[in-house]
Amino acid sequence: MALSCVLEPALSGFNFENSTRNIVLENGSEEGKIKAPKPMKTGTTIAGVVYKDGVVLGADTRATSDEVVADKMCAKIHYIAPNIYCCGAGTAADTEKTTEILSSNLTIFSMNSGRNPRVVMAVNILQDMLFRYRGMIGAHLILGGVDCTGSHLYTVGPYGSMDKVPYLAMGSGNLPAMGILEDRFKANMDLEEAKSLVSDAIHAGIMSDLGSGNNIDLCVITKEGVDYIRPHKESPFNYKRQAKYKYKPGTTPVLTKTVTQVELELLDETVQMMETAGSS
Amino acid sequence: MATALQFPANVSTLNNYNDLYPDWTQREVSTGTTIMAVEFDGGVVIGADSRTTTGAYIANRVTDKLTPIHDRIFCCRSGSAADTQAIADAVTYQLGFHSIELDEAPLIQTAASLFRDMCYRYREELMAGIIVAGWDKRRGGQVYTVPVGGMMTRQPVSVGGSGSSYIYGYVDSNYKTGMTKEECLKFTAEALTLAMERDGSSGGVVRLAVISEQGVERQVILGNQLPKFSTV
Numbered sequence: 001m002a003l004s005c006v007l008e009p010a011l012s013g014f015n016f017e018n019s020t021r022n023i024v025l026e027n028g029s030e031e032g033k034i035k036a037p038k039p040m041k042t043g044t045t046i047a048g049v050v051y052k053d054g055v056v057l058g059a060d061t062r063a064t065s066d067e068v069v070a071d072k073m074c075a076k077i078h079y080i081a082p083n084i085y086c087c088g089a090g091t092a093a094d095t096e097k098t099t100e101i102l103s104s105n106l107t108i109f110s111m112n113s114g115r116n117p118r119v120v121m122a123v124n125i126l127q128d129m130l131f132r133y134r135g136m137i138g139a140h141l142i143l144g145g146v147d148c149t150g151s152h153l154y155t156v157g158p159y160g161s162m163d164k165v166p167y168l169a170m171g172s173g174n175l176p177a178m179g180i181l182e183d184r185f186k187a188n189m190d191l192e193e194a195k196s197l198v199s200d201a202i203h204a205g206i207m208s209d210l211g212s213g214n215n216i217d218l219c220v221i222t223k224e225g226v227d228y229i230r231p232h233k234e235s236p237f238n239y240k241r242q243a244k245y246k247y248k249p250g251t252t253p254v255l256t257k258t259v260t261q262v263e264l265e266l267l268d269e270t271v272q273m274m275e276t277a278g279s280s
Numbered sequence: 281m282a283t284a285l286q287f288p289a290n291v292s293t294l295n296n297y298n299d300l301y302p303d304w305t306q307r308e309v310s311t312g313t314t315i316m317a318v319e320f321d322g323g324v325v326i327g328a329d330s331r332t333t334t335g336a337y338i339a340n341r342v343t344d345k346l347t348p349i350h351d352r353i354f355c356c357r358s359g360s361a362a363d364t365q366a367i368a369d370a371v372t373y374q375l376g377f378h379s380i381e382l383d384e385a386p387l388i389q390t391a392a393s394l395f396r397d398m399c400y401r402y403r404e405e406l407m408a409g410i411i412v413a414g415w416d417k418r419r420g421g422q423v424y425t426v427p428v429g430g431m432m433t434r435q436p437v438s439v440g441g442s443g444s445s446y447i448y449g450y451v452d453s454n455y456k457t458g459m460t461k462e463e464c465l466k467f468t469a470e471a472l473t474l475a476m477e478r479d480g481s482s483g484g485v486v487r488l489a490v491i492s493e494q495g496v497e498r499q500v501i502l503g504n505q506l507p508k509f510s511t512v
Contacts, residue, residue, distance in 0.1 A: 127365070127366070127369075130362075131362055131366045134405075135362075157309050157334075157339075157361070157362065159309060159360065159361075159362035159363075160362035160365070160366055161309040161332075161360075161361035161362035161365055162365060163332065163339065163340045163343065165340060165342070175337070
């Protein structure tokens, strides 16, 4: 059902406009098959934990493009609303854009209704959108926030499935992170315990997964507000450049110099007066 | 009675990542499950395991597959997690609207028909095996099964999901008409435990619910409290 105050209207039914086109492209024509482009993954470790006063979200900061680290200080904890943040794993562009769309829609809702958005609203909007796109949007998201009904942690998968859990890890490094969380999670932890648990879980992901690395970001959300700690822990392997790579003018010798005059003919000249505050 | 075995959903080849990324990041989340519902005089007992898998990884080990559709109507979900959650949300909306229009509690048959309509119409795109159960004033406790493909039929006892294959024999030989609520609870818990023992895609805890005129009572049987059978 469409919310009347949300910018993106919900389409009725299922939208399979592009599926025939995709099948035709994949199977190819007489000229040859067209290979689908490989989307860039963030190869990530993200985790979240519900503690006594709220939610702690954590993420690593490495974005990879195949084997190269594309971004060493990528921000994977996205703002959704003042009381809701979202960690994204999967295709970088998809998580970025999906969370931006979600954030815009919730802001419009807030302005229209005068209420703070609830975490379950964000989850429902995400589920609707991702289910409609049938898994084509590669966004594996962890949503955490505190609203008038309490502290909540949800995960939404790329096909539109949702789970509500007290602790969670996602991304390519989620297996080692989940190991740490399963071992040490307790209900109603206090803040320092929760922060160190999430930080250790992300650290385990960084150590054991090639796609995760660099620094650890944390985001603590409580009823009072949000503490976005970026970075919480810096990687001890930060590489400092050993030398300067700027070249002085004159480093490249000039061998020959030729100057050619270009003949230009003035064809037409028009003058247009601009309306400025001074002229009126 | 067709049941959903665990096989890959119709994933578009655009999502085929290379071998650097593990299998469970590419697979759709499936409930690969065991669900069950039994009628008794005065209501129904429904039960499910709690495991959700993405390929070989257990994405959620404490899933709740017993989803309320209305005050005294529940559905047990098996198959693709995304598909069944979306269908259940859609039917909850439609049934709620219908109930307000009618100004009375909806019938279980109505809920089951709504599921069947959606599952049959979109049968090529969906992978969902659903058991609808509840209590209404007209016919008492009822169980309707809507397996993959979109058939609907009423049965006194119904099992579904990938783990159901292992317990057909147990259910057929142990089911008796005229069981009491406690007997049904014990029967369901034991059947689910046996399925969870043998099926890799089922496990975790056993979630049970009793729906009757008085309302809904839910219980959870944790792993160490499950009934024990002899291990050969």
